[in-house]
Amino acid sequence: MLLGCIGDDFTGSSDLANTLAKGGMRTVQYTGIPHAPAAQEVQAGVISLKSRSIAPEQAVTLSLRALDWLRQQGCQQFFFKYCSTFDSTPQGNIGPVADALAAALETDRTIVCPAFPGAGRTVFQGHLFVHDRLLSESGMQNHPLTPMTDPDIRRWMAAQSARPVGHIAAETVFAGAGAIRAALHDAPAGHQVVDALRDEDLVAIGRAARDLPLITGGSGIALGLPENFGCTSGDVPWNGQAGQAVAMSGSCSRATREQVAQHAARHPAREITADAVISGQLALGEVANWLMQQEGVPLLYSSADPDVVRDIQTRLGSQTASAALENFFAETARAVVGMGATRIITAGGETSGAVVERLALSQLAIGPEIDPGVPALRAHPNLVLALKSGNFGAADFFEKAANVLEGKS
Template sequence: MLLGCIGDDFTGSSDLGNTLTKAGMRVVQYVGVPGVPAAPDVEAGIVALKSRSIPVAEAVAQSLAALDWLRAQGCTQFLFKYCSTFDSTPEGNIGPVAEALADALNAQQVIVCPAFPATGRSIYQGHLFVGDRLLSESGMQHHPLTPMSDPDIRRWLAHQISGTVGHVPATAVLGGVESTRAALRRETAKGHRLIVADAITDADLVTLGHAAADHLLVTGGSGIAMGLPDNFRARGQLSETSGAWRAQVGPVVALSGSCSTATRAQVTMHAATHPSRELTADAVMSGEVNADTLATWAVGQPGVPLIYSSADPDSVAAAQAHYGASALAGAIETLFADLARALVAKGVTRLVSAGGETSGAVVSGLGLTQLEIGPEIDPGVPMIRADDGLVLALKSGNFGAADFFARAAAMMEGTP
């Protein structure tokens, strides 16, 4: 294994796997820290954790355990992958995990770049944009777990770490690899270890990846990985082979627990032409709904049935105030985990899941341990094979076109 990756959620990890697979690496995504060694032909291994919203100390401990396993597989470079909207609170978890990994590796120069231009995420002057809006005006300020109220990634990260934050401006990145490396050296000389790098286009991310060829640790969204495979290729370390993807037929169900603006629009569009069932906070918390009855309903429906809990920000806030944010989130995730098991037990072979927390619950509920990365559905969202009888699409809340649910289901069975 050459590149060892640690993802803070399951959808983001599959997004990263998609990027590396497209760039020519043989990639396997692991669910949690494996208990056995990796297969010898794996070039990039991704340990997918569910550590984005857990207590800081737990996130750090899980990430360091993942690092230990990846180091034992022989990796020479490591990547900490987090969301392209930098989902975190002023306490963490991105900063503390990045610092802990840097300490463990004795890495003195670490790029921080969540940009993903293909989905509208760019960084300019240290500020994160979603399309033409600052992050804090994009809808992410209403996120129920990690509300992003400040678009300045330098300032947000500084709240989370003990050190200071540097910055490589767009002018340096546009100047090419050597210009970028010189800017990184200047920031390191100032005593900054974590360095936010501007990136406006995919070409900027490739430049950053090439500039980080000798870095022990790189952090960012999946886009920061675009240029990394070239470094291994230049050393003659890639096999340049990949397995053929196989289509999967059979019953399909879509699940959504994301409350992002993008997912709510996808839910609205899909529900207009497909069977749908909304899970309200009251129904979940009262026990009015359960996994078995929902699964029975879903498998009896035509098309691509959708079961969703994707309310608007005001409704989410009211429900959190009434039931408690942690209790409500836990109950919804538990229901989705139970539902995923019930659906597969009833013969469902294709599952489409929207939302990082929801997808994490689905993967954990099914007890999956290793995932094969397949073709891309929409930017940042690949198909994933759990085994010969189950294929999934795990979508971050903010990703995907308006018709994502139907498109994913069609591509899984081999329909263009």
């Protein structure tokens, strides 16, 4: 294995694996830390952890265990992948995990770059934008677990990390890989937040990071990494999977709410609430049966408006409500797969992670891209999945995902 990657959730790990596979690297996504060595032909391994919203010390422990396994596979470089909207809190996990990985690898400088222009995420003057809005005005300020209220990634990282935080500005990035490499060399030790507005910026950053032991960022920065290992872009092979498709959405992002609304106008859709789950009003077996009896691509969702989410959190507690919904989605996924569902589509990082863990999937083969950052995945001969981050995907994502998983264009 050449490149070892650690993702803090399952959807983001799929996003990264997708980027590396399109770049020509033979890539496998592992769900959790493997117990056996990687296959000899694997060039890039992506370990998916459900560590984004857990306590920082737990996230550090899991990430270091993942690093140990990847080092045992002979990796030459390591990548810590987090969301392109930098999902965390001022007391969150990105800084502590980046610090711990850097210390373990004995490196004194790292890149911090969550940019993903293909999905509308850019970094300019150290500030993260979502399309034409600052991160704090994009809807992410309403995230139920990781509200992003400050778009300045330098301040956000400084609040979390014990290391100094610097900045490499856009004018240096526009000058190309050589200028970026020189700026990294000349910068004081610590984390360097790097501006990026275009895909070509990310390619240049990736090339400049050829000799860095550790890179941190969103999946976009991986655009420039495969070429460093002599890999070239190519089509990703895929055999479609027929059978029943089921979609589940636990994301409350603006993009996902729009996707839910559009899909519900064309396909069967059923909303669930934390109140109904916690009170026992919902019978899991009845919901699973309903999903399997529908035509088209039935959707089970809990994607509420921000005001509704705030009310639920006030009454039930954010962790209680989130855990109840995640568990219900996960158990429902296990039930419908047991009943013969062959295509599972999930929206939301926490929801997707809960579903993958409950299905006990050990590794996922990377297929073609459905929408930027979201690949088709094969779990085993009779089960394929699409795991979507909340803010990703076009308005018709659920229907498009079902078609790509089936092998239709």
